[in-house]
Amino acid sequence: MRNLSCAAALIAALMSSTAHAQEPKGDVAWDILSGLTSEVGPRMPGSEAEARARVWADARLKALGFSNVTVEPFTIRGYVRGRDEASLLAPIPFKLAVTALGYSGTTPDKGVEGEVAYFPTLDALKAAPAGSLNGKIAFIDHAMKRAQDGSGYGPYGAVRRQGPAIAAGKGALATVIRSIGTDNHRNPHTGGTTFPDGTKPIPAGAVSNPDADLIARIARSGKPIRLNLTLTGKTTEGLPSGNVFADLPGRDPSLPAILLGCHLDSWDLGTGAIDDAAGCAIITAAALKAQEGGKPLRTIRVFWAGSEELGGFGGRDFAAKHAEPYALAMESDFGAAKVWRVTFSMAEANKALSDRIAAALSPMGIVRGPGTASGGTDVAPVIAKQKLAVVDLDQDGTHYFDLHHTPDDTLDKVDPAELAQNVAAWTEVLKIVANEAGPIAAVE
């Protein structure tokens, strides 16, 4: 660093990217988001922290005036993180930024060491001959791109979900993948992987994109690559988890309620701000705002699901335990960036209703999309069981996969103005659907 004059100190006042101050006061959504991230912290499925989150949620929902606040326990097959470390040993020593994937196999304390077999794509790994990875560490690269609607996560996410099991089937000692993410920071993206019955789990981790760039560059040079991978976490049965739900009763309790979902748990590397404290903040603040100017006809239920991140446990448990009918379901689980599009799964008979919703959102710059709404992981089992109508308020996902499942998923990443826009859009929708007297049906 050269010696810098202080002459332009005035320029310095321009902006700071850190979160210092300027946080909204007395805002329900911000308070939930800030509370979950700062008073509870990360909320790993099945952890002591997730249990504290349920206690926090129970108290907060009661304080906000919700009725029928219920904490409903269940148990899960979880993953308890250990020590995550990886280092290049050859051709140069370098400490990699790595995270274990959920349900990874467990290494000894000193890790496992092996030569890297580099695969540019999942298809290249699939094409490797049986047994060709014996004693090797498979590295799976890919080329996920950013997209406003997040559509890269489906195909590229398969690298994380299926890659380690495919490598295990070909004899690999362990698997390391390029993070499923669109940023270029040294923060790896975690997430669950799956080993089907009959496949013995192998250690499976993800390195950050810059680390993957380095490995790819070395692989292109043709030099052999060796690495050590230490992932001491363990898959553990019978961990305690639970759901939290609460109601704002409508004027006509005989009518089926509106179900709003989010998830209370988070990955443990960050504090779960965009995934998914923001979702719980948005749906809850909007449910309350929809009461302003008069109690709606229908009950609104907020459902803060547990253990979504390791496979949607909370949503399935909720659907299995409850039979009361709902009129419509919605979910917020894609960050806190602005809502830009609305889609529906609604019968032709309810066209007037969906038209009214789209018309109410149009002045906010929210367009009606051509697709069909599907809800989210937490409400999906109820939607499937009851064949519910759904409204999706799609958030801008351009930057979502910069942060998703990383240490960087922290409160400072949420723009209070964008969070407020979400609450406003949800409130518009709720004021309409919760006051709809007639039946609301899903698309046939």
Next chain:
Amino acid sequence: MRNLSCAAALIAALMSSTAHAQEPKGDVAWDILSGLTSEVGPRMPGSEAEARARVWADARLKALGFSNVTVEPFTIRGYVRGRDEASLLAPIPFKLAVTALGYSGTTPDKGVEGEVAYFPTLDALKAAPAGSLNGKIAFIDHAMKRAQDGSGYGPYGAVRRQGPAIAAGKGALATVIRSIGTDNHRNPHTGGTTFPDGTKPIPAGAVSNPDADLIARIARSGKPIRLNLTLTGKTTEGLPSGNVFADLPGRDPSLPAILLGCHLDSWDLGTGAIDDAAGCAIITAAALKAQEGGKPLRTIRVFWAGSEELGGFGGRDFAAKHAEPYALAMESDFGAAKVWRVTFSMAEANKALSDRIAAALSPMGIVRGPGTASGGTDVAPVIAKQKLAVVDLDQDGTHYFDLHHTPDDTLDKVDPAELAQNVAAWTEVLKIVANEAGPIAAVE
């Protein structure tokens, strides 16, 4: 994550933020940058890696046709990083993103634990009564802002350079600072700290900005904060380091040479791409390009200094060991973003020369600044000893302190087009100054 349709897969082709391909082929500057970061890796002062960097530099400079390629050893008081860990223990458990500062004191393997005394500024720490920090961990916050000319680093950098020693003087068990940086990623910024003679070093670390935000938010809530800090690295005397320098001889060897500086060492968290492989890449490529169209009058010497990061050891050793006169010195050590400004330290008698340089740079959009050029840490001792003229090509520092001394200082952060603009600007200057036959003198 909601189930996403693949409808917009076309949008996905828009852009990727990762470095995949598109690297320039056969470009001297890019090859040096890519080689140092990928074939050597991080180059901590006094480390085995820095020694490998010297071997690499010697071979590369010879291969590029430089003469008098010299590796000149010296020893330093270094810092050998150990295990860096920090966790909030209360009011919530949370694993912090932390790095030891260079010359930090050493904790036991199990770390040190204490209550946090929060100071919003360095001045607030200075005002704390003697002994008031006994048994406590001082946390020093601050509010560094981004600036195009990097001018925040002077005043805010004092938090890192002086804060730990000030806290030690008031009895603190350890010190943790908010990283001296302008980003909001979970990557802490390292850097050297200093304990004056008579002050026993205490463990000193920096946490990332989002971690500091969390600590500040908890501090505002009034809840007591406890943390564990484990920094097992050690200050070590007598570590081997060294400088590398090499010449492109001019037509008149009797004229004093032009000295171009950068530093070969780097911090160890990233691969030292912007700090300072880019600088060595820029000066070396420009020195070669200045030969095109005819050998210049004066010799150009490139000086790749060792152990800059722990206190400018290489620059001091070089100035102490060599007496040959130079005509002018320049340094590149502020990343690889575009050159936007030129400043001079040049005598009034050389006004025509500085005017010609400014005029040559003007078509590139580079403005002449009002300040006085100072060079950089590596050439400063020679400049002071010989009272040399200096030209500074100031790079845009708006984002420099997002990456500076972090794990994120990696090759992907350099834009090849901006690197090429630097080389072009340096080449313009060198073609003029290396062909100046008359004396070049510093500002009086």
